[in-house]
Amino acid sequence: MNFKHLILGVAFAFAAVLPFGVSAQAPQMQQLPVDTAVRYGKLPNGLTYIVRHNANPKNRANYYIAQRVGSILEDDNQSGLAHFLEHMAFNGTKNFPDKNLISFLERIGCRFGADLNAYTAFDETVYTIMDAPTEKKDVVDSCLLIMHDWSNNISLVGKEIDEERGVIHEEWRSRDNGQLRNLVTLMEKLLPNNKYAKRMPIGSMDVVDHFPHKRIRDYYKKWYRPDLQCVIVVGDIDPDYVVKELTRIFKDVPKPVNAAERYYVPVEDNDKPLIGIATDPEVTATTVQLMYKHDVLPNEYKNTIAGVSMNYMEAVVSQMLNERLMAYAMKPNAPFLQAGAYDGSYMGVAKTKEAFNFIAICKNGGAVPALEALVSEAQKVKQFGFTQSEYDRAKKSLITSYENSYKERAKRTNSSYIEEYKSFYLDGGYIPGIEYEYNMMQQLAANIPLDVVNQYAAGLITDKNVAIGITGPKKDDIKYPTEAEVETIFENACKAKVEAYKEEVSDEKLLDKEPKGGKIVSEKKNQKYGVTELTLNNGIKVYLKKTDFKDDTIIMSAEKKGGKSLYGPKDFTNLKVLGEVMDLGGLGKFDAIALQKALTGRTAATSCVVSLHKDMVSGSSSVVDFETMLQLLYLESTARRADKDAFDAFMQRKEVALKNAANNPMSALQDSVPSLLYNNDPRVTPLTLSDLKDINYDRIMEIARERFANYEGAKFFFIGNLDEATMKPLIAKYIGALPVDKKHPNVTNEKVQVAMAKGQKDLFFKKDFDTPISYILDVIPCKLPFTQKNAILMDVLGAILSQEYTATIREQEGGAYSVGAYATLQSDPKGEAFIQVFFPTDPTKAEAMNKLVYKAIEDIAKNGPNREYLKKTLLNNAKVHEENQRKNGYWLGHMINYYVEGFDWVSDYDKVMKEITPEAVQNLVKEILKQGNKLQMRVTSFKTEKDLKK
Helix, strand or coil, rough: HHHHHHHHHHHCCCCCCCCCCCCCCCCCCCCCCCCCCEEEEEEECEEEEEEECCCCCCEEEEEEEECCCCCCCHHHHCCCCCHHHHCCCCCEEECCCCCCCHHHHHHHHEEEEECEHHHCEEEEEEEEEEECCCCHHHHHHHHHHHHHHHCCEEEECHHHHHHHHHHHHHHHHCCHHHHHHHHHHHHHHHCCCHHHHHCCCCHHHHHHHCCHHHHHHHHHHHHHHEEEHEEEEEEECCHHHHHHHHHHHHHHHEEECCCCCCCCCCCCCCCCCCEEEEEEEECCEECCCCCCCEECCCCHHHCHHHHHHEEEEHHHHHHHHHHHHHHHHHHCCCCCCCCEEEEHHHCCCCCCCCECCCCCCEEECCHHHHHHHHHHHHHHHHHCCHHHHHHHHHHHHHHHHHHHHHHCCCHHHHHHHHHHHHHHHHHHHCCCCCCHHHHHHHHHHHHCCCCHHHHHHHHCCCCEEEEEEEEECCCCCCCCCCCHHHHHHHHHHCCCCCCCCHHHHHHHCCCCCCCCCCCEEEEEEEEHHHHEEEECCCCCEEEEECCCCCCCCCCEEEEEEECHHHHHHCHHHHHHHHHCCCCCCCCEEECHHHHHHHHHCEEEEEEEEEEEEEEEEEEEEECCCHHHHHHHHHHHHECCCCCCHHHHHHHHHHHHHHHCCCCCCCHHHHHHHHHHHCCCCCCCCCCCCCHHHHHHHHHHHHHHHHHHCCCCCCCEEEEEEECCCHHHHHHHHHHHHHHCCCCCCCCCCCCCCCCCCEEEEEEEEEEEECCEEEEEEEEEEEEEEHHHHHHHHHHHHHHHHHHHHHHHHHHHHHCCCCCEEEEEEECCEEEEEEEEEEEEHHHHHHHHHHHHHHHHHHHHHHHHCCCCHHHHHHHHHHHHHHHHHHHHHHHHHHHHHHHHCCCCCCCCCHHHCCCCCCHHHHHHHHHHHCCCCCCEEEEEEECHHHHHHH
């Protein structure tokens, strides 16, 4: 069935009952309205703009310039220049020469890489400025001027171009792994003779290293132009002012004359299946992908009821199918370890062709049964469709998600809006506002029957336009079918008899018998941070803080003494998988899949974590589902369920994962970290294949139940849109019913600590990487008093070092694409601190680059920090701190710090920040270096790029 005709048929069929002003007799469907809060239009030169006021967060705005330009438009001798140009946008423009653009934004509190960034894809390039302050109009004007310069005035100075070659070469080095190489091979097979297969955005390093300057300038002049660009601004701004300034600032950007055609590369149809098999020694999983290609809905229909109908059916079909596949994977000896389905762009890249995708990860050598299972599931959908109960759950889940968005509409963030508008410009669609969308989805759910959805789903499972991709590790003992064999396997699987899916309908009632509950025996209002403190008759304390940061969100956290420290060596292996295993069986009368079904339409979740010294429960819910969250909490504590089949399936997945992990050269680094940092403390060494035989499911469940069988001394915290009058009876009922054994107080073993190694230690070794590379890890551990000032100083030091390494290792030396620098003071163990630096680099530069790591730290100890870097860091910290005041997570953390740990890092924050001086940073680094600890690791490939060219 023609996909376009199917969607349009559904849309016209329901036009009469859907109140969106759509006429079934109209020759063209009416376009959906644009949200009235959005300023949307075009300037005379063709530039599109989308502007919206939004005050979450206050006094901040996000700026995007989205371009319908990417690597697909490159000529052969320009391979990689679209991405190279993206880098050059930060190296000098007309109004911000040299690195002044980055410097200006950092001076107003925007971090390079986090708040200031960009990306290049096949058909799009997007530049972003996030969380820029808006109190001063000149800052708003400057951000718009940056958009202007990115549009038409990137300097492309020859010296800067040559210096950036090394940075991009290192970006290629850091990303050229087995998974990417398999993707490239697969694209060549599944996009035969198509330009998409030849235009990976990172491009050719031969071109990157040697192209003449004029070539990138030609690309820029040809493709960066206003008719292919959209400036999007969302934040605490005056939209009228922004549009006025945009019009003024972009007035000198000329309208294109005789512009090159912005073409989109078509993806050809195919009668016989396209088949691709790709293997690589460094890949860690065997993956099978079954794709049913179909046409993209034309843009003129995406912004109509046809587009909404398509999105509705995509959502419910994907959910129903994924529910089936998840349940299948949970069975022992399933043909795949995990599987999923979705509809999206073909191969994840094509703008001109989409595909209904089935994807599975399977055991090594298991590609054939995995493919047969995927085809079987597809044929079940095609021949029998879905059941009414599956559809009812999918509808309920979808409507609940829209309802949650609707309820939180007043607290929606700038980031979510701007991403939606970016997609609208680049891919088409609609932006009528959540009120309109919620209403449309409700109407579609009420009026589209199951048989229409089944017709739509069956139409996706076609006999032609099929593509099959198999990727996996390249090893002598792993056998893969040939392409001819895959075609035969697929054809036979399509002909095999399948039976209709049998749905097991689950009872939605979580508790058959409600707990007796307890009583609130004490209530104290207006405690520290405006908290209400409740004491229950079982001794549990509950702390409530009402906020208006979210309209339909409640967050829960609970802690008590306990943890893994109470268990000895015989349980170390079990403890390593405790978090993964203890929830496999579900809760109460529900296995994990049945529980998920029972919770359909409810927004509530809980999870338990056992750390070294604590037992913790976390949760979240909507306002109306608060009781559901408490019921889940009660079940976590009193009715944790075992499921041997689910555990057996988990063990099979874990065995495959551990076997394949050895293929990844990075595993050598990961496996050696405990040896370097923790002297091979058995509590933190990674799980190995030989450990699997020692895992005891019964013992794990015994530990899990034991950890949450006694809530003596527990403290619960709730924050969000709280209605205390409604909540208190429920808290008494469920938390008051949690088991408490006052005769056996909860304790932890403080003597058991996992502290970093001290002294000096080097681990240097070589591995057989396909791409010549060195991974460098430097850690400097130390002891520091556990104070707020030291915690802030460490955080500031990490930010200063990040700027230092960006300037030296990345920009000056071209030695790395990015350097991760991090410094922190830990609370467990208290007073343990460390500086950590990690980056990949060229093996021939590794020694020199590592010297720069220590030179920056030693320079701070000798001369103090770079004053400009410190100033930028403090500005950014002040901005982040201001934003944090409007976040539930920030206050929840500090409530726990105060009421559990006994320290207050809120009240004196401003006072402490004034003590963060250059001298304080310098003295901190002196103290760190004085302790004389240095832990180094380097994993290096045997060969360099020069060796590969011989």
